[in-house]
Amino acid sequence: MWFTEYFTSILSGIFTSAYLISVLLIIGVMMLENRSPVKTLSWILVLLLIPFAGVVLYIFFGQNFRKQKIIRRKGLKNHTQIQKLAHAQSINFPKSELSRHEILKAQxxxxxxxxxxxxSVVKFGNRVKLLLNGASKFESLKADLLKAKQFIHMQYYILAxxxxxxxxxxxxxxKxxxxxxxxxxxxxxxxxxxxSDYFDDLRSYGIEIFTFLKVRFPGFTSKVNYRNHRKIVIIDGEVAYLGGINIADRYIHGSKKLGAWRDTHLKIEGEAVSSxxxxxxxxxxxxxxxxxxxxxxxxxxKAIENxxxxxxTSGPDSDWPAIMMGFLKLISTAKDYVYIASPYFMPTESILMALKVAAMGGVDVRIVIPDKSDAHITKYSSRxxxxxxxxxxxxxxxxQAGFIHSKVIVSDDxxxxxxxxxxxxxxxxxxxxxxAFVYDKAFAVEVRESLxxxxSNSKIVLPHEWKKRPLSQKAKESFARLFSPLL
Structure with missing residues (x-):
């Protein structure tokens, strides 16, 4: 009996402490960090509904380091030069060749x-090749890597x-x-x-390889939430790649669970490689x-094409959520259509409103998301x-034809x-x-046609059919929606 009472008192103390910590964190979230209301409410719900787990989640994933600038760029020569060039372009735009280009003038x-x-400096004279799956991306990339003479710079979220x-x-x-x-x-x-043996092996060949923001204690608690999701390759300063395709077999062969992996990547030649x-x-x-x-x-x-x-770019090192702002501008200024592909569709309130306003204002707005997903909570949150x-x-x-992982948006050709x-x-x-924002009619048409x-490989959601989905699915969606600002 005494043991039961002792154990109960310990549990009570733990839960009481968890609630007290949750209350303190809620005060911090609400009063000190000046977050967006949507994210604030999400964290308050998490801390109140699951106080012990909520505290752990907040320590690992809830801290806001944007203002602290994880990467400090001040003083870097390359960044200083880019700042000066961008400032000059912004001032001289009305008098420059940008204003005489039909699409650039409109944009x-x-x-x-x-x-x-x-x-984001405007770069001219580029050739851009659209790569619509992993097989074409890797075939092209391997051929260019084999031609490298001076340097290869590679950055990926996943290298399997x-x-x-x-x-x-x-x-x-x-090489x-x-x-x-x-x-x-x-x-x-x-x-x-x-x-670690993998890294040691590459270094034994003279390859310099580093991991971005190592997840180790105690730093784990402050940096695990900020990941480098970029996929970039630069070869000899002449050829570059970027897009959504990591280095892993599933981007070629798909997976048993999801089927074929549909993704989009770019090969770029020209001035934009320097960016x-x-x-x-x-x-x-x-x-x-x-x-x-x-x-x-x-x-x-030299200029290759036109x-x-x-x-x-955007991230915790930037003053503004630049990519989101770019998408917002693109959506809000569209006149004829906006087509979007995204594997995870959990938009901010501003993006959500822009999409609604565009559609209700007569713009043809279309969004394709996966039917099958690699994560249940993001699937239901998106839905x-x-x-x-x-x-x-x-x-x-x-x-329907597998898993779509493309991150693409196109507007008005x-x-x-x-x-x-x-x-x-x-x-x-x-x-x-x-x-990459590409200002070119032929390229925009190519992207539109790919979407x-x-x-055509998808099922359009019809209102009367969507209403008939099971109550259990609706409940999962509502629950997952609460966590969308935190995912």
């Missing part, structure tokens, strides 16, 4: 926005130790033996399965404390937005964006992301 607001919020991962690493090892400089950044959470090199250089300085300023990393590049690009979307006139499609950013809170506010093919 003046979007261009100026990105010059101001992320120093599987067939394609080993094949890519074998190429890097051979390093040839005297090519090879630098690699992988995210510590995305590439969690890689062991991606600058982004890599900043991240490289953070992980290695070495600044890449040699002119060989920024070789002079595509105009802005490479936009919790479907009803209000279709009620506003947005056409929502559930992809004028501008298209392909990158690493999902249409969700995490990508907009917490992850380090990168996306139209995705729509």
């Amino acid at each position: 003046y607001g979007l261009i100026l926005l990105q010059l101001n919020n992320s120093n 130790e599987d067939n394609i991962g080993n094949e890519m690493v074998a190429i890097l090892k051979n 390093a033996k040839e005297g090519v400089e090879v630098r690699v950044i992988v995210d510590d959470v995305g590439s969690w399965d890689l062991k 991606l090199q600058t982004i890599f250089s900043i991240d490289w300085y953070f992980v290695s404390q070495k600044e890449l300023i040699d002119s060989k990393y920024y070789p002079p590049v 595509k105009v690009l802005q490479i936009s 919790s937005y479907v009803k209000e979307m279709i009620n506003a006139g947005v056409k929502v499609y559930l992809y 004028a501008v298209a964006s392909v990158g690493s950013s999902n249409m969700d809170f995490r990508s907009f506010e917490q992850n380090f992301e990168v996306t 139209e093919n995705d729509f």
Whole structure:
């Protein structure tokens, strides 16, 4: 009997302490951090409903480090030069060739926005190739890696130790033996399965490899929530890749659970390669404390074709959620259509309202999301937005031919964006992301047609059918929706 009473008193003390800590954290969330109301309410619910687990979740995932700037760029030579060039372009835009280009003139607001919020310099004379699956991306990338003569800079969220991962690493090892400089950044959470022996092996070949924001105690509690989700490759300063495809077999062969993996990537040649090199250089300085300023990393590049690009980034190191702001501008200024693909659709309130306003104002707004998902809570959270979307006139499609992992948006046969950013809170506010805004009619048409093919491989959500979904599914959606700002 005494043991039961003793054990009960201990449990009572633990739960009382958890509630007291929860109350203190709630006060901190509400009064000290000045968060968005949506995220504030979500954390309050978590802390009140599951106090003990909620405290643990908040310590690991709830702290806000945007204002502290995880990566401090001040003083970096490359960043300073980009700031000056972006400022000059923003001032001289009305008098420059930008104002004489039909599409650029029409997209003046979007261009100026990105010059101001992320120093996203406008780059001319580019060739852009759209890669619509893992097989085409890796075939192209391997061919370019084999041609490398001076350096290879590679950054991925996931580098898997599987067939394609080993094949890519074998190429890097051979190029390093040839005297090519090879630098690699992988995210510590995305590439969690890689062991220390793996890194030691690559370093034995002269490859410099670092993990981004190592998840170790005590730093685990402050940095686990901020991941580098970028997928970037730069080869000799002449060719670059970015998009949604990591290095893993599933991007080629799919998976038993989800089927074929549908994704989108870009190969870029021209002036815009230097923008991606600058982004890599900043991240490289953070992980290695070495600044890449040699002119060989920024070789002079002749105009190849006529595509105009802005490479936009955002993350905890930025003053503004630049990519989200770019998407918001693109949606709100569309006149004819906006097509979107995203594997995780948990938009901020501003994006959600912009989509509704566009659709109700006569713009053809279409969104394709997965029918099958690799995460249940994100699946149901994404679906919790479907009803209000279709009620506003947005056409929502559930992809049937496997799993769609593309992060794409295109508007009015004028501008298209392909990158690493999902249409969700995490990508907009917490992850380090990168996306390319391409101002070109032919390219926009190509992206639109690829999305139209995705729509044809999808099932459109019809209002009368959606109403008939099981009550259990509605409950799961409502529950998951509470956590969407935290996922």
